Amino acid sequence: MLALLAQEVDFVRPAIDWHAVAPELTLLAFGALVTVMDIVWLERGRRLTSSVASIALLVTMIPIVTLALDGEDRVMFGGAFVVDNYALVMKAMFLVAGYVVVLLSTNYVAEGDYWESEYYGLLLSSILGMVLMASARDLITVFVALELLSIPAYMLATWRKRDLKSNEAGLKYYLMGVFASAIMLYGMSLLYGGAGSTLLADINEAVSVDGSPSAIVVVGVIFVIIGFAFKVSAFPFHTWAPDTYEGAPTPVTAFLSVASKAAGFVALLNLLFVGFFGRDDVYEPLIWILAAASMTVGNLVALRQTNLVRMLAYSGVAQAGYMLAPLAVASDVGDAALTATVTYLLVYAAMNLGAFAIVLAVARKTRSAEIDSFKGLFGYAPGLTIAMSVFLFSLAGIPPLGGWWAKFRVMEAVIEAESASGVVLGVFVAVNSVIALYYYARIGLGMWAEDAPNGDTTPIRVPASLVSALAITAALTIAFGVYPPLVSEFDVTLLAGGLGG
C-alpha cells in the first residue's frame, strides 16, 4: 500500500534545515509533553506543568542562541520560512516574554484552582505560533501562524469560566478576532489573485509596478493591514481590548498586551517590508492615520479610566500608535523604521509585563485593579512602589528608563524622513507623551503621596515567581535606558526571502 502511494505521488520532500526549525520543533515537543503528562499522570502531573513550561521556553532559547552564533541567514520552502537576525531577535523576545508570563501565571493559576495542564499547553502553542510568525514570509504561513497563536489565546482569555466577565472577555476577543481574520483573508485572496503566488516576495514584485496601483491591490493591501490593526489594537479597531483585558485572567492579559500585540506587529512588519514595500503610496497614508489616531485617542481615553487594567489597555492603544509611527515613513527611511519599531517592541515588552506583574502582586491583597486601590502603596510596599514607578515612568518615556530610548528611536525615524508628514507625526508623538505622562504620573502620585484606602496597611506577600518576574522586567527596563546599545546593537534588516535570500 505504502509502496503504491510512493509510486503514484511524485512528491519531492523539500529540503529541511533542521537547525533552522529547531526552536519550533522544541516548543512543539514540549507542548505535546505537557499534554501527555496530563493524560498519563492526571492530578500528579498538575504541579509539574508550570515548571515544564518554563523549562520548555528556556530550552528553546538554546537553538536560538546557536542560530545567532552561527549568523547565517537560512531560507526554506522556497522562501516561505526565513531565519534571519530580525526573526531571531523577535523569537527570543517571544520566548522571554512567554517565560515571564509563565512566572506570572504560576501562583495565579494554581491558587485559582484552574486547569493547569491545559493552560500551559495552550500557552506554549500560542507562543509557538508567535515564534513561527517571526519567520513567516508567505501569506499562508502568516495566516497559519496567526491562527496558531490566536485560537489558544481566545481560550485562555475565558479561563476563569465561572466568571461572567471572563466569558465576555473571551467571546468578544473571539468574535472580533475571527472578524479580523475574515477581512484579512479576503484581502489575502485578492493579493493572491493579483500576484499568482502566496510568497510575499512575489507579491512585492507584482504590486510594485510603477504608476497608480490597481483597485484590487489597493483593497487587498488595505484589508490585510486592517486585519492586523485589530491584532495590535490600533484605533479604531481597538474596541475589544479594554473589555478583554479587564475580564481575562491578569497573566493572560499581560500575555495578550505584550506578546500577542508584538506578534501582530511582526506580521505587519513582514508584510510591509517584504510584501508591500513598493506600494508605499497605499500603505503609508493608512498607517499615518492609524498611528496618529491611535496615540491621540488612546491617550485621551486613558485619562478618564478608573481601572488600572483598562487604563493599561488604552495606554497600549496609544503605544501601538507610537510603534506604527515609523512605519508611516518606511519608504523614506527604510531600515531605520524597522529598527525603531523593533526597539519599541522589545522595550515595551519589558516595561508593560512589569506593570502587569505589579497589578498581579497588588491584587493579591486588594483583590482589585481599581486605580484607587493603589493609593498609599508606598506606605506598606515600598519595593513594589519603586518598581511600579520605574515601569510607569518608563512607559511615559522619562530618561534614564528604557521607554525614552524607544520613543527616541521613533522620533528619530520620523524626523529622518525630512518630510512634512514625518515632522507632524513627530510633533504628535511629542504632544502625546505629555498627555500620557498625566495619567501615568497620577498613579505615581497616588502611590507615593496619598493614604491607603481604609487605612489598611498590611504588607503584601509576594511569591517568589512574581519576584523573579519583577526582577527580570525591572532590570531590563533600567538597563535598556541606561545603556541603549543592549537593545540596538544587532542589525535587524529583514531578509526578503525568495528575493533577497
Place this chain on the structure above:
Amino acid sequence: MDSWILTAVTFVPLLGAVIAMAMPNDDELHKRWALAVSLVAFGLGIAMLFDFNYDQAGQLQWVVDEPWIDVIGAGYTLGVDGMSLPLIALTVLVMPLVFLYSWSHIPSPGNTKSFLILMLILETGMIGTFVAQDLILFFVFFEVVLLPMFFMIAVWGGDDRRYASLKFFLYTLFGSALMLLGFLALFFLAKDPVTGEFLRTFDMRELTDTAGAGIARSSQLLIFGGMFIGFGVKVPMFPFHTWLPDAHTQAPTQGSVILAAVLLKLGTYGFIRISIPMLPEAAEAWAPVIGLLAVIGIIYGALGCLAQTDMKRLIAFSSVAHMGFVMLGISTLTDFGINAAIFGMVAHGLITGMLFFIAGSVKDRYHTLEIGRLGGMLIQAPRLGWILGFTSMASLGLPGLAGFWGEFPAILSAYQPANGLPVETFRGYMVVAAVGTVLAAGYLLWLLQRTAMGEPPEEFANDPEIVDVTPLEWVSWTPFLLLIVLFGVAPGLIFEVTDPAVVESLNNCLQFENGCDGVADATTAALGG
C-alpha cells in the same frame, strides 16, 4: 589631574544613592551618609577649581570622549569650560548645605531615607547636565532631574502638592519633548561647512563649530523654536512660567532651594551652551522676541510680587523677574550680556536660594508664610530679620553685593546689542528693565517692612517657638552670605573665568561666515533693514 574627575564628580552622588538604598533604615545614618557623599562631590569640585587651567578657560578641559550609543553616534562626552565651571561649583556647594539643613528639617511625612536618596540622584542629574558635551547625554541628564524633583514636591510638599508637582512635570516634559525634536532635526540637517557632507553627530563641540552651516534658514528658525520652548519652560520665561510659583510654594524648603539655586539655571545654560552657539543665525532672528519676553517677565514678575500675600510665592515671582534679567542679557548676543547672564545665574542661585532658606525657617517658627500675619521679626529674632534684610538688599541689586553684578551689566548690555539686532528696540527693553529694578526695590523693601519691622503681632508675641537663628542654620547659611559679599566685592572672580568661554562660544561662527555679526548683517540686508 586626569579626565576621570568629571565622571567622578557626576556619579559620586548617584553611587552614594545606590549604596544608601541598601543601607538600613536609620535616619541619622542616612543624614550623615548623604552629607558625606555630597562633601566628597564638593571636595572634587574644589579640586577642579584648583586644577582648572584659567589661562585656557575658553577651552574644554578634562575632556572625556567614549562611545556610548554607537548606532546613533551619541558619545559619553564630557568637558568643562569657563561657562560651566561656576555653575558646577554652585551645585556642589549648595547640595552639602541643603543636606546640612536637612539635619533638623525633614519635612512631613518624614521618610528621611527616600528624601535624601532623591536629592542625591538630583545632584547627579544637575552636575551631569553641566558637564555633558553630547546632546543626547545632555538630554538624559536634563530629564533625570525631573523625577526626583517631582517626587520631592509630590510627597514632601505643602497642601496643594499634587497639583503643583503634576504641573511642574507636565510643563517641563512638554518643553523637553519639543527640545528633543529640535536636537534630532539638528542631527539630521547639520552639514560640515567645508565638505558639505552631513555630519550626523550629537557631539556638541562639532555642532558648535559648524554653527548651523548648511541648514536652511526656515529649518533653523523652527529648530531654535523647539529648543526655545524646552529651555524657556525651565528658565522659566513668560509665558511658560506659571508652573514655577506653584512648584516653589508647594515644594519643601530643600526643594525650593535646589529649584531656585540650580534647576532654573539648566534652562539658561541650555541657551548659552546649545541654542545660541549652534544656531547663531536663528538666534539673531529670535533675539528680539527673547528680549521682549524677558522684559515682560521682569515687569510681570515684579507686579506679581507686589500682589502676593505669601512670602514663598513672592520669592518665586521674584525669580521670574530675576531670570528675566538673565534672559535679557542673553538676548543681546554680546559677550558682555552673556557674561552678565552667567553672573546673574550664580548670583540668583545664591541669593534666592538663601531667601528660600529663610522662608523655610520662618515657616518653621511661625507656621505660616502669610505676610499679613508676620511682623516684628527684628524684635523677636533680630539675626534672622537682619539676614532677611541683607539678602533682600542683595536681591534688589544693591551695589557691593552679588545681585548688582547680575542685574546692572545685563541692563547695560541692552544699550548696545550685537550688530544686526534692532538697537532702538533693545534700548526700549533697557528702559523697561530699569523700571523693573525700581519695582524690585519696591516689593523687596515692602516685604521687609511688613515682616521684619514694627511690633510683633499679638498671636506670636510670646510664642516660645520663635527663636533666633540656630547654630545649624548658621553653618548652612554662612557660606551663602559670605559668597554674596565676596562676589559683590570681587565680581572678577567669576567674570574672568566665564569671559574667555563666552568669547569662544560667540566666535565659533567666525570661522565660516563673517562671524555672527556678518550673519546678522546679511540677515538684516535680506530683510531690507
